Amino acid sequence: MVEKMLMKGNEAIGEAAIRAGCHFYFGYPITPQSELAAYMSKKLPKIKNAAFIQAESEIAAINMVYGAAATGARALTSSSSPGISLKQEGISYIACAELPCVIVNIQRGGPGLGSIQPGQADYFQATKGGGHGDYHLIVLAPSTVQELVDLTIDAFDLADKYQNPVMILGDGLLGQMMESVEFKKRKKVDLPDKKGWALTGCKGRKKYCIVPFNLDPYEMEKVNFKIQEKYNKLKEKEVRYETVNLDNADLIVVAYGTVARIAKTVIQNAKSEEINIGLIRPITLFPFPEKIIAETSEKVNKCLVVEMSLGQMVEDVKLAVNGKAEINFYGRVGGVIPTQSEILTEIKKYFK
Amino acid sequence: MKKVFGIPKSLTKIPFTYCPGCHHGIAHRLIAEVLDEFRIREKTIGISPVGCAVFTYVFFNCDMICAAHGRAPAVATGIKRSKPDSIVFTYQGDGDLAAIGTAEIVHTANRGENITVIFINNAIYGMTGGQMAPTTLVGQVTQTSPYGRDPKTMGYPLKVAEMLSTLKGVAYISRVALSKPAYVLKAKKAIKKAFQTQIEGKGFSLVEVLSTCPTNWGLSPIEANKWLEENMIPYYPLGEFKTPEEVS
Numbered sequence: 001m002v003e004k005m006l007m008k009g010n011e012a013i014g015e016a017a018i019r020a021g022c023h024f025y026f027g028y029p030i031t032p033q034s035e036l037a038a039y040m041s042k043k044l045p046k047i048k049n050a051a052f053i054q055a056e057s058e059i060a061a062i063n064m065v066y067g068a069a070a071t072g073a074r075a076l077t078s079s080s081s082p083g084i085s086l087k088q089e090g091i092s093y094i095a096c097a098e099l100p101c102v103i104v105n106i107q108r109g110g111p112g113l114g115s116i117q118p119g120q121a122d123y124f125q126a127t128k129g130g131g132h133g134d135y136h137l138i139v140l141a142p143s144t145v146q147e148l149v150d151l152t153i154d155a156f157d158l159a160d161k162y163q164n165p166v167m168i169l170g171d172g173l174l175g176q177m178m179e180s181v182e183f184k185k186r187k188k189v190d191l192p193d194k195k196g197w198a199l200t201g202c203k204g205r206k207k208y209c210i211v212p213f214n215l216d217p218y219e220m221e222k223v224n225f226k227i228q229e230k231y232n233k234l235k236e237k238e239v240r241y242e243t244v245n246l247d248n249a250d251l252i253v254v255a256y257g258t259v260a261r262i263a264k265t266v267i268q269n270a271k272s273e274e275i276n277i278g279l280i281r282p283i284t285l286f287p288f289p290e291k292i293i294a295e296t297s298e299k300v301n302k303c304l305v306v307e308m309s310l311g312q313m314v315e316d317v318k319l320a321v322n323g324k325a326e327i328n329f330y331g332r333v334g335g336v337i338p339t340q341s342e343i344l345t346e347i348k349k350y351f352k
Numbered sequence: 353m354k355k356v357f358g359i360p361k362s363l364t365k366i367p368f369t370y371c372p373g374c375h376h377g378i379a380h381r382l383i384a385e386v387l388d389e390f391r392i393r394e395k396t397i398g399i400s401p402v403g404c405a406v407f408t409y410v411f412f413n414c415d416m417i418c419a420a421h422g423r424a425p426a427v428a429t430g431i432k433r434s435k436p437d438s439i440v441f442t443y444q445g446d447g448d449l450a451a452i453g454t455a456e457i458v459h460t461a462n463r464g465e466n467i468t469v470i471f472i473n474n475a476i477y478g479m480t481g482g483q484m485a486p487t488t489l490v491g492q493v494t495q496t497s498p499y500g501r502d503p504k505t506m507g508y509p510l511k512v513a514e515m516l517s518t519l520k521g522v523a524y525i526s527r528v529a530l531s532k533p534a535y536v537l538k539a540k541k542a543i544k545k546a547f548q549t550q551i552e553g554k555g556f557s558l559v560e561v562l563s564t565c566p567t568n569w570g571l572s573p574i575e576a577n578k579w580l581e582e583n584m585i586p587y588y589p590l591g592e593f594k595t596p597e598e599v600s
Contacts, residue, residue, distance in 0.1 A: 051433035056459035063423040067430020070417050093420050199415040201438050203394035209409045210417040
């Protein structure tokens with residue numbers, strides 16, 4: 001029988017990471033994700049050759065991840081919005097060096113020190129690169145604690161498969177909430193061997209170098225083209241989304257994470273008022289599910305994007321739709337979570 | 353005929369790209385000789401900094417990784433913790449270690465990470481064209497201290513070896529110079545002790561190497577050696593600041 005556990009989102013990520021074979025965690029305390037570091041500090045010292053380090057800063061933590069990932073180990077760091085900003089230089093290096101690792105962002109309200117309540121205003125930062133240079137993270141957006149577990153494990157596999165950093169983009173609500181979760185037995189995934197690049201000492205082989213730079217611009221351009229190819233492959237093969245009630249929908253809501261959860265309840269409530277609403281919930285924010293959004297919105301022609309930001313993902317929705325449907329937006333920010341009734345009131349505006 | 357001198361196995365055969373009279377080449381060679389003598393080349397992972405020595409990854413014949421400016425000790429920590437059997441060293445300049453990377457070096461030392469740091473102090477930023485470093489001497493003229501370093505507004509030169517030797521987690525700290533053969537021999541001994549400290553699992557080791565930067569000091573190589581001895585050594589005294597008993 002599969003074991004069922006009642007777990008807090010942040011702790012569930014930790015347990016999932018350990019079960020995914022991640023034995024190296026480097027982090028720095030910040031609300032609302034600190035329980036993840038605390039969980040790792042409790043569990044990792046009991047595993048042979050594992051390490052937990054409370055780093056001196058977010059910057060040090062991501063660079064420890066860079067080091068551990070360079071040896072071929074599965075490594076994790078986590079933080080919340082302001083702390084993720086601090087990590088960006090390191091993330092850019094890791095993406096350029098094509099090293100696999102997982103970064104968790106349990107978003108809070110921004111900008112600046114912002115608030116400690118949930119937010120989704122780090123969408124641009126997460127999906128457009130975040131640091132300097134042309135690169136992308138694979139960005140996964142869970143909406144339940146169970147999905148935090150499943151996507152955390154997937155994140156490590158995707159990171160290894162594409163030799164690319166993966167970000168779990170959650171928010172304070174998901175990180176803090178308790179739900180029952182299952183750690184199901186998973187099929188073994190075939191992943192590429194790390195022997196061709198992992199720094200393990202050069203015994204019996206030529207030396208390896210991990211060098212995220214090149215002073216020859218033509219060579220550096222080639223590095224860019226190479227990682228770009230990976231992103232094209234991701235767009236082709238790894239897009240994930242969930243759809244709810246798309247058939248005969250009068251309006252499509254596009255929302256991810258916590259907001260998508262709320263939208264599901266809105267769909268139920270709207271039915272009693274004889275409004276038929278559909279939902280597209282992107283699970284991968286990069287690669288973005290452009291195709292389903294374009295196809296559906298063209299059919300329905302009414303689309304509302306709801307976010308805990310003042311309009312970030314809506315830009316990707318507009319790009320996907322390319323002017324072929326009406327795109328509307330509703331957002332709350334600063335740590336405020338939109339309520340079901342607020343969203344329904346907003347939806348009703350488009351049926352007058 | 354017996355070969356008595358050659359390129360250490362731990363160096364590649366690629367010629368150094370450093371300016372004439374710069375001490376990086378000597379420091380590289382000493383590290384390579386030590387890796388050879390301890391026969392640890394094949395289990396060593398080196399971390400190159402940002403600055404002139406970013407190209408150490410080309411010159412050392414062992415696994416290498418380039419770190420972001422100042423972050424080498426954090427990268428080294430990640431490597432050593434995930435591969436505890438490896439020998440890990442960072443090679444960092446004064447801008448890298450003593451300015452932008454102060455948090456990383458202090459906390460890596462304080463955790464007693466079992467790694468070796470080679471800290472090149474030439475009192476100036478080399479690669480960016482000669483700006484003031486945290487270790488620039490009082491009165492020293494640089495591109496960004498054109499009237500000389502004034503401690504009233506720019507502070508005093510940072511004594512890294514002294515500062516870090518106050519930390520309990522630190523096992524071995526020494527300051528050496530390379531401006532004359534006798535100093536080079538002593539420097540070799542210090543670097544050997546630093547790596548020995550790591551091999552024996554005794555904790556954090558650092559060797560501060562006073563070095564020249566003739567190009568940015570505006571001096572000939574010979575004048576630069578003299579300037580180092582007359583100006584840097586009096587402020588940055590040579591010697592061992594901390595030793596674990598067993599390797600002293």
